[in-house]
Amino acid sequence: MLVVGAGVAGLTAARQMRRRGIDVAVLEWDLQAGGNAQGGVVQGQPCPLGAHYLPQPGSSLPELQDLLIELGAAERGLGGWQAREAWQVHAPAERLYDQGAWHAGLLPIPGDSKTRAEYRLFAAQVREAMRQGFVLPTHRAPFQAMHASLDATTFSVWLSAQSLLDPGLRWYLDYCCRDDYGAGADEVSAWAGLQYFASRHGFHVPGDPGDDDDPQASQPPVLTAPDGNAWLVRGLSAPLAGAIHLQRLVWRVDEERHGVIAQVLGPDGAETWHARHLVMAVPLFVAQRLLRGPHAALKSVQLARAPWLVANLALSAPLSNRLGAPPAWDNVMRDSPTLGYVNARHQTLDPRPGPQVLTLYWALPAAERARLLQDSARTWAQRVIDTLRPTHPDLPEHLQAVRLTRWGHAMAVPRPGVRREVAQGALAALRQSGGRVRFAHADLAGYSVFEEAFYAGWQAAEALIG
Ligand SMILES: Cc1cc2nc3c(=O)[nH]c(=O)nc-3n(C[C@H](O)[C@H](O)[C@H](O)COP(=O)(O)OP(=O)(O)OC[C@H]3O[C@@H](n4cnc5c(N)ncnc54)[C@H](O)[C@@H]3O)c2cc1C
Structure with a gap:
């Protein structure tokens, strides 16, 4: 295989x-x-080069719960499935720089009763969505009239139609979309905007009392490690010793009657690999270029993709703190075009201040993709520094190295219409396709999170194993 x-x-x-x-x-x-x-090392310190966290999986994805138990990050006891503390993000998890000071959490604290009423209205909408079946993986969720209507419009239009207009709430919801989908509320569907909350932890209004039966009342901490999700990659790779062949660029796949042939550019030149079956675990726009043969569904897939820049900044010492909440794992500036930065050292148990690596995330509009490629590393590094300087004026004096990772086609954007494709269209057909070539990629869900990638791989293998 x-x-x-x-x-x-x-x-x-x-x-x-x-x-x-x-x-x-x-x-x-x-x-x-x-x-x-994948993860990397900058100035001797592990840090993420891409994905950095995994929300605790629910009972709709028991296969992932099992994986986390196998990897030693969770256990099943009398209280059910539980993640171990060492993998849960340490407190404080998040803070927001807004109006000249840091505040705990990312959702702007509702100042007046009108704002609080809007927060509660959105919380009620999320609760209703949870009742209607928003789960991860999407493939296990129903697709009914409500989902179809949410898929037909953008999140921004839907929010306005619900009279959810509070600027703080709208900023936060737009931020969540950019953080998970690489595109804002004006671009992603209302289904995607709700999926972010309703398939996971819900939406809790700060300061409102929690109801013991309400899954939204407390958000379980996400799972992370100094090098982001690379610990999961290591866990998945461990049983595959000797089976992973790096520096092999597959440039053509032919599906034939008795097998599959892959043409490969390897480290020592051209290679030809033969197998009875093949799993295409590459983005679908790549699969479209590799696969020869009659794959009508594959040809018709059109997913918009967001480019991302990830900048790892190695610092000789922690930055001095401005007014307000103390440094957290995830640090977001409300006025910044970036998504903020995580501190790779936050998960270490060493309390002494010392050198650290900050990982800054920047989801760019698709129109910026060419600039992401063409502008020099120095230019992009300077842009990153410029976005951080207003909040951290002492950054330049501590900065030792910058490592940039440019993801040109980082993730599929769940625009209106994509959820329907996943349920009934080309993406559904690809997931179900038989034959010698199977597809496995987060793209099959129309958006990109660890859970969907994991499930796509798990499902493709199960289909082949029979
Ligand atoms: C910057 C960034 C931050 C993210 N943060 C998070 C997060 O915090 N939490 C989360 O859940 N998700 C996050 N995601 C999304 C998450 O990383 C993905 O959903 C998931 O890793 C996708 O896995 P995949 O296997 O489907 O695809 P990919 O990661 O796209 O894997 C495809 C593989 O195929 C290889 N490949 C491509 N073409 C060829 C070829 N021709 N020949 C051989 N090999 C080829 C690629 O090199 C790659 O290794 C993030 C994504 C990015 C880009």
Whole structure:
């Protein structure tokens, strides 16, 4: 069995097959496995190069709960499935720089009763969505009239129609969309805007009392590590020793009657790999270019993709703190075009201040993709510094190194219409397609999170194992 692509989906598929005794080889063009969940080291410190956290999975994805138990990050006891503390993000998890000071949490605190009423209205909408079936993975969720109507419009239009106009709430909801989907509330569907909350932890109004039966009352801490989601990549890769072949660029796949042939550019030149079956665990726009043969559904897929810049900033010492809440794991500036930065050192248990790496995330509009590629590293590093300087004037004096990772086509954007494609259109057809080539990538869900990539890989392997 061949797997093309050693991202989360490809590794999950390969791991599943190897555990069932199937001979498997994974072909990956990069220097390391992990795709956009890979980690790195800057100035001797581990840090994420892409994805940095995993929300605690619910009962709709027991396969992922099982994986986390296997990796030692969770256990199943009398209280059900529970993540171990060492993987849960340490407090304080988040803070927001707004109007000259840091505040705990990312949602602006509602100042007056009108704002609080809007927060409560949105919380009620999320509760209703949770009742209607918003789960991860999307494939296990229903697609009914309500979902179809939410999929037909943008989140911004839907929010306005609900009279949810408070600037703080709208900023926060737009931020959440940019953070998860790489595009704001004007671009993603209302289904996607609600999915962010309703498939996970809900939406809790700060200061409102929690109801013990209300899943929204407390958000379980997300799981993370100094190098982001790379610990998950290592866990998925561990049973695949010898099966992952790096620096193998697959440039053509032919599906034939008795098998599949992959043409590969390897470190020593051209290679040809043969297998009975193949899992295409690459983004669908790449699969469209590789696969020869009659794959009408694949040809018709059109997903918009957001470019991202990830900047790892190595500092000789922590930055001095301005007014307000203390440094957190995730630090967001309300006026910044970026998504803020996480502190890779936050998860270490060493309380002494010392050198650290801050990982800044910047989801760019699609129109900026060419500039992301063409502008020099120095230019982008300067832009990153400029966005941080108003909040951290002492950044330049502590900055030792900047490592940039440019993700040109980082993630699919769940625009209006994409959820329907996932339920009934080309993306549904690809997920179900039989034959010798199976598809496994987060793209099959129409948006990009670890859970969807994992499930796509798991499902492709199960289909092949039979
Ligand atoms: C900057 C960033 C931050 C993110 N943050 C989070 C987060 O915090 N939490 C979260 O849940 N999700 C996050 N995501 C999304 C998450 O990382 C992805 O959903 C998930 O890792 C996708 O895995 P995948 O296997 O589907 O795809 P990919 O990661 O795209 O893997 C595809 C693999 O195929 C390889 N490949 C491509 N073409 C070829 C070829 N021709 N030959 C051989 N190999 C090829 C690629 O190199 C890659 O390794 C983030 C994504 C980005 C870009």
